[in-house]
Amino acid sequence: MTLIKEDVWIPTVCNMCFNGCAIRAHRVDGVVVKIEGNPDSPVGEGRVCGKGATGIMQLYDPNRVTKPMKRTNPKKGFAEDPGWQEISWDEAYSIAVAKIGAAVKEDPKSIIATNMVAHNAMFIWTMMLFKMLLGTEWYCSDICGAAIHQEYERLSGTGNCMPDYDYCNYVLQFGCQTGTATRHGFNMTVRRFADARERGCKLVNVDPYMGMGAEKADTWVPIRPGTDAAFALAVAHVLVHELGIYDREFLKNKVNAPDLVDVETGRMVRHKETGKPYVWDLSDSKAKTIDDPTIKDRALFGEFKVFGRKVKPSFELYVEHVKKYTPEYAEKITTVPAAVTRRIAKEFGEAAAIGRTITIEGKEYPLRPAAADCFSGVTRHKHAHHSIWAVLTLNVLVGSMNVPGGLIGFAPACEGHEGTNWPKYIPPVYEKDQFMEAVGMYYPTSPTSVYKHFEAEIKFDPKDKALTALMPLNHQDNHFVPTAQLSPERFKMHAPAKLLFSFASNPLKNFGDNNEMEEFIRSFDYYICCDLFLSDSAQFADLFLPEAQYLERYDVPPNAGFNHHTPGGLHTPWALSLRQPVVPPPDGLPSGMEIILELATRLGLVGHYYGLFNFMFSLGPEYALEATGKYKVEEIIDRIYKSWAGPDKGLEWFKQNGVLTWPRKKEEVYLYPDHPGRIPLYHEWNLEVRERLETELNAVGLPWEQLDEYVPLPEWYPCIDHEIPKPGYELFPVFYTNAVNVDSWGQNNPWINEINDTEPYGYNIVINKKTAESKGLESGDRVTVEASNGRRVTGRIFLAEGVHPEVMGIGGGNWQTRSKNLPLSRGKGSAICSLLEVRDPKRLDHLSSGYDACVRCKVTKAEEAEK
């Protein structure tokens, strides 16, 4: 028997996905033998999810790369051996800096940097160096929440929302499995949602595929893909036209619902000097600007004359607008029976309990225990902007935004942490319309004004492959980048970019057609790839910089921005934790922080980087980094933590204690009724944005789509393949994920792979039993899936009842890896995203850069297709 010399538990933070749960790692004689949740933190509450428990297998995966390498074979392709040559870190940095430096000198926009949200610390650090300091192009290589974060911002002042599980009694979720399988704070919300369901909270899940959300739901509403808006508008129709259920007080006081709209132009009538809109005060039958203190009762209905113009409250226009969306009309679009729509609308409206109040810590709040929520499934569509808007407006109707029981922002406000520089913030107010502004997705130090942005000049930039200027409503994920890089002439681009830099991301797999994404990567003269493994993308790299694994490194911040740190709720304290090394990295591998800092130093920019750092992380003056200073990574971390947590809580304190928590106040959770900012129902600005956008597009001569969708109220629009384009092509692929998979992040992990291998839903394409049988297909058949555009992928099918008859449910969608360096996952699953065009922008939502998976397909047995 060997004598154990060392036996320690080290607090740190998981990185098997972007949630960053607090963990404790058990190290015995230098070997990590266990990872557990850290009970000191609300982020995980002492438990880890199915991915989190597999971290040891990633740590010790022999396929990891531990030395920097350069390519010696100039020919690129999956059939080519890159001829990797191990080099020193000094040489690796020299090459990288020479390439980046030369490209920046020519034109910063000749560089495209990309990240995936899972490694959220490097998401921030790379973006800071490349996009913010060097001025390069940047995009999010996974299909993140295009369109949704902006609508959440407009409604809650922050980029993410959640049902208030502590008080919610009815969750109506569209295209997501929040609280049962996925999303921000997944491991934090599962227990709370289970508590809610146990006390009687109902879950209705609207999804074409029975994922975990549908499995746990009291009602599963299998819907035709891409038709969520029609269903949501039909629910709204039933609420306002059939049941008369809407929160009059909320609409009058917290929404622009009473603002008077010129019936002819669709524009608000506004005060000629202040630009403020008018409402009609029923108490003395007068039009008054929205901030007039004499207003007693704002009209929601009626037709009035103001300045000689015929005007109506915008709420009346909304009510007229949803008139055509009867449940019967919607049924033809969605396949959801009208009776089901009516039942759900009634349940949702009644659950909202309009008029009820609750007293929390001595303060009376409206209680609206019903929330309509949506995420990825709805964002991944051509008309995502409208679909999300239609869904989330249901919360506005019943008054459940920002109040107990309803839909609340993750962390919309913060009163700081006493004795520290932890940021204090609350959404400001946009004076003209008294709208609540946003505090930003990540850092409250860099708030983005939602509404001033709409007023800004639209100026096309031929160097900006994200085409940011052409999507004024949504400006975050930049999914047009691969498309514009592949079709520079079509998009009037100055020139294609020449250098690609990716950090912890797999751009080849995490978007559309893998072959076109291969062309995208090949289009660069040089590709620098930073990752743990030689992924499919890395096969095309010229320089590979390996990073230490999360149990071997520091990351600041280990969670994403403040907004993501701790998805809120009154009983969820604020938490700050440290990711620290548990074991030394093999071959002295650097962390991502060290790689980026070394690049910044050698580029001669580290002083500027420190300055940006001081701003982004709101470091107090006593901890701010000097532009001329020379700091070790540990010293930078020490300053950040002392600034955030107090002078006695620097790096050493966090290394020992791991987590700092402090209670959340009710004012930090529920913005209403106190916050003076209103939220919009009627998006008047769309009319003006459209005019300016059209003018600019005409001036530039750029082909563009969906201009007609710049309207003030949400609509349903059919996706490209809503009607069956060719006989026999009637199935839609629907990507989903479960609780053990995150994009391509955990693919080579043997424990995850074992689950995917053994679970019938795992790597298989799930098809409705009757649909499959009508085509003579059986469970286990190898099939070819051919899209109406001619693209093909292969896979194996599994027959089930829990899937819409027009749908194939596929886990991941970005699997079927080809890299020889990922031997466990190689070839497994189906790369269904390969059915979607990249060069041709027709499947991109031109309002939000959402990416539409609605391509109709034909499924045949593999051998038949081969014939």
Next chain:
Amino acid sequence: MSYCMVIDLKRCVGCHACDTMCKQENGTPPQVTRSKVMKKEFGEFPHVRRLSIPVLCMHCEDPACVKVCPSGATEKNKDGVVTVDKDICLGCRACMTACPYGARYFRANETGYFGEALTPYETVKYGDKPRGVVDKCDFCRKNRLSQGHSEPACVQNCIAKARIFGQKEDLQELIRRRRGFQLRPELETDPNVFYLN
């Protein structure tokens, strides 16, 4: 007295956190899945329900495996836990055939998840799992209960808090009130794992 587990299927989200935590705690080699989640559909589209059912050794009161074990390696302990003494197990696999719950696994070789060469973690953890014998869930008796922990790893780590572990007599009231059921009760093995729905 007998250890007993109750799994609340209303809370369970079929997330596999029990499975991978079990792997981690017990260091089980490839193909040994002491904890796993089965999925079962009921009804026809659109009136369909699906259930995730986490399974493990049922630690039966009248275990079929014990009866067929020729060497006495499999035994029902006083605390209710069914264990395999790997020093005695002949590897005949009669127990695997007899177990109605598929809760037993045979380790045919000594390869790890990445092939012949074991990782540092696997080297530490596979020492007590020799080739040619049968492996199964022991309610974490060896790794946790005997080390002062009050519950198995799958219970501690259940992110939905769907599992309750304790003495059967203490859980009887809950099982009765929530109409708890056993899997395949008709076989009369009398499992000590109960499900609530």
